[in-house]
Amino acid sequence: MKQIIKHRGILTVFLGAAPGVGKTYTMLEAAHQRLNEGYDVAVAWVETHGMPETERLLEGLPQLPARFGNLQGKISPEMDIDVILKRKPKLVLVDELAHANIPGSRHVRRFQDVEELLTAGINVYTTLNIQHIESLNDIVAQITGVIVKETVPDRILEKADSVQLIDIPPEELLKRLKEGKVYVPPQTEQAMRKFFRTGNINALREMSLRFTASRVDKDMSEYMHEHKIEGPWPAAGRVMVCVSASPFSAQLIRAAHRLASGIQAELVAVHIETPARRFPLGDRERDRVTRNMRLAEDLGAKPLTIVGENLVQEIIEVACVQNVSAIVIGKPQHSRLWELWHGSLVDKLIRNSDGINIYVIRGAAEQDPDTCIRTTPKEEGFNWSQYIGGLTMTILATLFSLFFEEKMGLLNIALLYQLPVIMSAFWWGRWPSYFTALCGLAAFDFLFVPPTWTFTVADIQYLWSFIIFLIMAFVIGGRTELLRSEAASARQRERSTRALYQFSREIAGIIDLELISQELVKQAAETVGRSVVVMLPDNSGQLSIRAESYSGIARNKKTPQKTIEMAAADWSFKHGQLAGRSTDTLSDAMYLYIPLKTTDNIVGVLGVHVKERNVLPEEKRLIDAWTGLAAIAVERVKLAEQARGASLLLESDRLRTALFNSISHELRTPLSSIIGSVSTLVEAEDMYSKAARRELLETIQDGAARMERIVANLLDTARLESGMMQLKIDWCDIEDIIGTSLNRLRETTKRYALTVNVAPALPMLKADCVLLEQVLINIIDNAMKYSPHDSEILIRAEPKDGTVVISVSDNGVGIPEEDLSKVFDKFYRIQQPKHVSGTGLGLSICKGIIEAHGGLIWAERRPSRGTTIRFQVPVVEEVVIPERMVK
Structure with missing residues (x-):
């Protein structure tokens, strides 16, 4: 899982009205100042244009190596972003923010490289001219007559931490240009003729000053908000721009952005798809809509795409829902006759605006930019079968009409010819339906309209019938295809919604x-195609x-x-x-x-x-x-x-705590008795008789045996938990296992009355004899802990349904009914009035060993007093044992 980077570098933009005002020079001076202050400064890319003053300022600044790529058949240097990220200086200099990278670079534009550097936490100094700001692109083109193709989205400057305006008078700029301090001499004359004219420079200078002033005003407003300074704030509102596939829709978006920035309002870009306009759109128009919506997003607009029937109604409804105070639309370029027939969109919006300001912008068609992704519409072959099908239906209708001509009449025959038109439109679309209509009209005129067997019309009223027939065929065919397209779109949306719902439902429990x-x-590929x-x-x-x-x-x-x-x-x-x-x-x-x-x-x-x-x-x-x-x-x-x-960590911590508490207590008791007995024997051996010394030695032996059982239980638990316990399978005699277990517990069992009852002819078991002995020792030791001295402990072994059942019964206080299933859990101890030593691991180990043999173990309450613990091991030739536990 990748954590999103929170720290972001600081962006400083040196903004100028035109090339040659000193942006790069000022940036290098600031870099020298930061270097003298101890900053880690590096130059990633600076374009000196061969100017000696700029090249001298580069001296003394660490410069990062560039990468080389193929640009129009020539090897050209380019800024290497990977070198910057690897070096990761505190401050990096990147000249010409609007520059387009050479093909094969990671990003198409340099401002995207700068965004990545900022995301990596690197501070950036960069330069930019006012004509490269996206929202001002069309205004610059109107002023200078030069279309600037390399632009920077306004959001870059909005997110900039500092924008420094670099400004000089036009006369000084023209002087620098003539002296060759801006461009090399061959380019100077052409630049002065086309771009560097006094009027252009003054206009660009005014734009830069206004832009910087709006930036300062925004900073001041944010400062007043942060410090809760009261003042006359502009009313909150939104500006909505209607985006379409129009060639000058991009100009509307820029104009709406300037309007929203001027009144400090949020910008909303809305594209409304209506059935009448949605389906005829080709790849070129769709690509233009996509590009315009992306432009709106780059300018900070909130994009919305709405599907509706009535364009005007949808625009007004969206404006009301979004609390829009102004709507920006383009001036239609339709003829007056077209507006009289269809109605004027502008007039309809003004009549229904109800207090919303309507801004009508007139623009000129823009040339579609050459994008890195070329969209080519899919060429559909001419399907003759659809037209042949329409012709076939017309022939069938003609034969039927000829056969029943006297009974049907001309009116019904004319109506019958509408049926192939409707079916063609429903099955194949409008153009096959139009062809079918023409075929039907020709057949009706030739065979049924007098004089028959000729296309001549004797009565002029039939001409009106033909016109009405064609109009009806056109309307019916177009509307039927529209309904067909809407049905297909609805099916697609329904299929997409169903797929999303099915996917969300199926993964809910996975x-x-x-x-x-x-x-x-699987689901996404089927839906998206x-x-x-x-x-x-x-x-x-x-x-x-x-x-x-x-x-x-x-x-x-x-x-x-x-x-x-x-x-x-x-x-x-x-x-x-x-x-x-x-x-x-x-x-x-x-x-x-x-x-x-x-x-x-x-x-x-x-x-x-x-x-x-x-x-x-x-x-x-x-x-x-x-x-x-x-x-x-x-x-x-x-x-x-x-x-x-x-949860596992918590459980592990809980087990570790329980183990520490239990082991520290259980080991302390036998260890204390051993230390005390040994100290007594060492310090005062002559004071004790032989019998007393023997008693002390037996105490030491008993304590050591208890410690041995505790350590063995811990090791067995660790092996069971890690899966490292391996069974050594061999033939086992239950009587021998019982005898060996009692012999190991002989010193402890002297205080109890043991009764052993083994059924005759007990079958041999194929199991791990040592581990079964350990199980029996733990169960007998557990029975003695909870039974009073001199009480009976009964050990039984008998065959039952292909298994051998071994039980140990005591006469202790017994296990409560609700604890019978819990006594085999690790560290579980029954609450008793009298303290009983133990770690709570013995029965847990028994359960693990018996289940590894494919058997069962359980506890029962005796009818009178005490508890019986039974375990059974299957008597089979091959015991089913996990492979990891077989040695």
Whole structure:
């Protein structure tokens, strides 16, 4: 289980209005100051552009080596993030935050490298120009006429701990440019013509000043909140932007972000899928929606995707639920005639807004950026069988009409030709239905409309009938296909919901990671329709594949065993972020890797194969649902394992405490008697008679025997618990075992009346004679402890149902009924008014030995007084014994 990193490095951004204002120079000066203060500073990447002043400032600063990659056929240097993470300085300098890395790098963009460094706890100094901020991209394009392709999400600057504005007057900047202090001379003239014009510089300078001012205002507001300083706060509200597949939807998102930032409100990005617009969307439009929603997320918006019938109604309902104070929509580019026919979306929203401000933004279509993932729509072949089927149904309707022409009439015949149209639309879609309608109209005109056998129409009223027929066919075909598509979508959603429910129900009682992983990939692959792999960490923390499903993909080709696949999965696991295909991190991988993330932990990685197309929003929601369920299931298993480990640790601690208390007491008594007797014999041997000395020696012998039994019980318990006890199987005579046991206890048994009753012709046993002797000794010793002196102890042995039953009965106080099943537990002692010595291990050892022989042991209350403990051992040629216990 991977713990999410809590410590984060400090990010300082040196912001400028344009290149050449001195951002890198100021950053290097600050680095020298930190180095003089004793900071561990390292330069990861600084672009000097050949400027001597900048190169001189680099002297004296530790510089990390770069890596080299292939850029358009040339070997180019690039910042090596692995070297930085290995060196891990306290402060690292990374120039040009908006830079795009060369192909083959871990991340597509440099700001992603900086995010990883910050996550690793490394402080970062970096530089950025105002035109590279994502939300200002379209404004910069309008001002300068230059489209900046390398941009940085606003969230990077919002999370920055410090933003320092580096500003110089436009005249000084132009002077530096002419002197060759910004670009090398061949680039200077072109830069001055296109970008470095006085108007452009002033506009960019104003934008940087406003941006920094808003940053300062935000910091001040946070300070007032933290210190509970009262003031006039802006009313809390939300700005909602409507996201669609429109080419200029990205401009709406940026405009909405600027509006939300200006009024200090939260931004909500909503994409509404209506049945009339959802199904015709192709891969290009879906990809654009996905890209626009991702842009909104990068700008800090809360993304929402809603499915509804009425676009205006859904927008207003979402706005009311989300407490939206302003809605940003794009100005429609439809013609006036189209709006008169369909109605104006803007007018409908304004009429139904009820106090919500409506901002209508007009934008120009943007060129779709060239992403690292190219989406190509699946080419569907022309299915002639659908059109032939429609034609066949039309022919059948024609034959039927010809046969019953006199009885049906023209009206009923015309209605009959609508049936093939409806069936074609229901089975195959709108275009086969339109073809069927044309065929039916031609057959109706040629065969039934006078003059027959010609396409000429004698009466003009039939022309109106033809037009109405075509309109009805068009409406019926389109609506039928729409219903068919909605039914298919509903079935897909129902199948997805059922699969999620079934998976959550089936894993509810499973605590095996392997079973959960197998069930996850099976259900997820069937629902998503893609190959799925689950990777979980092993004991060393390294990811390994636990389960995989291929959904028809060749196993030897798509298994994520290559370096790029494992690197992407490992990066996703370590950083808790998406990686692989359709992301900006290690996007050359064939799988999209999603971390299985819970509240505080990352428990694994789910990989989804992405071949030609990007992951769609609906698929993304399904994948998120699966990863959420899988993460909860995996963490539940790991928590259960931790709970079991904690329980075992607690039980072990309890047993250790009980063992210590019991052993310390039980060993102290015989040890004290031995020490006392030995001291007496050593110090005053001449004062005692021979009989007294013998009594002292017998006390020593008895104490030593007791200590021997205690140590033997401890060793036997340890061997039973560890599984190291091995049985030495041989033929055993029960009479010999009883006799040997009583001989070892002869000194103790003198104080009791022993009665031994062994049935005649008792069969031999195939068992471990030494261990059975130990069992009998422990049971007899236990009987003597709880029986008064001179009382009878009865030992019996008799055959019964293919076993030999041996019992030991005493006349003690007896065992309470509720304790009969507990006396064989470790350290369990019956509460007695009179203290009885013992560790509580003897009967527990007896149970382990007898069960190892395949027998049973139990305790019974005697009818009059006392307790009987019986055990039985099977009489068979081959005793069924666990292999680990057989020597």
